[in-house]
Amino acid sequence: MEYETMRQMLGLPSLLEIPSLLVIEPHPDDNEVGAGATIKRLTERGVHVAYLTVTDGRAGTEDPSVTAEEMVRIRMGERQRVNQLLGVEVSFNLGFEDGGDWSEHQLMMTLVPLIRQFRPAMVMTVDPWTPYESHPDHVKTGKAVAASLIYAKNGVALKGQGDPYDVPQIAFYGSAYPNQFIDVSDTWSNKLEAMQAHTSQFDLPNWPLVSGFLTEEAARLYREHFGMEKTGYVEAFKVLSSMQLHFFPEAVRS
Numbered sequence: 524m525e526y527e528t529m530r531q532m533l534g535l536p537s538l539l540e541i542p543s544l545l546v547i548e549p550h551p552d553d554n555e556v557g558a559g560a561t562i563k564r565l566t567e568r569g570v571h572v573a574y575l576t577v578t579d580g581r582a583g584t585e586d587p588s589v590t591a592e593e594m595v596r597i598r599m600g601e602r603q604r605v606n607q608l609l610g611v612e613v614s615f616n617l618g619f620e621d622g623g624d625w626s627e628h629q630l631m632m633t634l635v636p637l638i639r640q641f642r643p644a645m646v647m648t649v650d651p652w653t654p655y656e657s658h659p660d661h662v663k664t665g666k667a668v669a670a671s672l673i674y675a676k677n678g679v680a681l682k683g684q685g686d687p688y689d690v691p692q693i694a695f696y697g698s699a700y701p702n703q704f705i706d707v708s709d710t711w712s713n714k715l716e717a718m719q720a721h722t723s724q725f726d727l728p729n730w731p732l733v734s735g736f737l738t739e740e741a742a743r744l745y746r747e748h749f750g751m752e753k754t755g756y757v758e759a760f761k762v763l764s765s766m767q768l769h770f771f772p773e774a775v776r777s
């Protein structure tokens with residue numbers, strides 16, 4: 524069997540063809556860093572996009588004079604402004620402590636009923652299996668989201684908390700093993716604008732370095748996948764069917 528075609532064998536549409544998307548981020552800015560330009564492309568196409576933010580973002584400063592409460596308030600405001608820029612319809616913060624000692628299991632138990640309620644065509648989150656990813660919030664979030672897909676469709680697990688639902692596909696951003704390359708040349712500037720609207724995180728002296736690096740990387744991926752002679756930008760994702768999330772070692776090469 525050619526596992527490259529597993530999603531096609533299941534008749535699953537590509538990322539740009541889905542009708543609805545639930546994007547789950549560890550902190551209130553990760554969705555833009557990982558997928559902001561793609562999300563703008565999707566909402567322009569009329570795709571329903573909802574966000575869940577796992578943590579409150581309180582650790583998003585190195586300035587000890589800023590209180591946790593202030594930081595949370597600032598970042599909630601930034602999240603709302605950015606949602607408007609990108610056309611995100613619905614957004615909730617789950618209120619887990621940024622850098623706190625919550626567990627992957629606790630998060631999964633929170634996510635399963637929400638996924639059963641949203642019933643998206645695809646869930647997107649950060650790739651927890653990218654080598655060297657060391658932020659516990661990112662690792663726990665990515666793994667909890669993937670595990671949630673397994674239990675969301677199970678009629679016995681979390682019984683009484685919504686009707687079971689099988690999310691057909693999952694997309695990971697920030698992946699070392701991408702298999703879908705989205706041409707985001709037309710919305711690249713929207714991504715950078717959205718990132719900068721997270722003022723507390725990116726309106727900083729190192730912004731030219733951060734944005735320059737991301738832009739060069741996106742242009743390199745574009746040349747690699749759409750032709751050396753052209754100029755454009757790409758965001759890359761690892762997209763898997765839900766069945767590839769369990770007992771499926773070939774998924775890494777898919």
Ligand SMILES: [Zn+2]
Pocket residue numbers: 549550553661
């Ligand atoms: Zn983060």
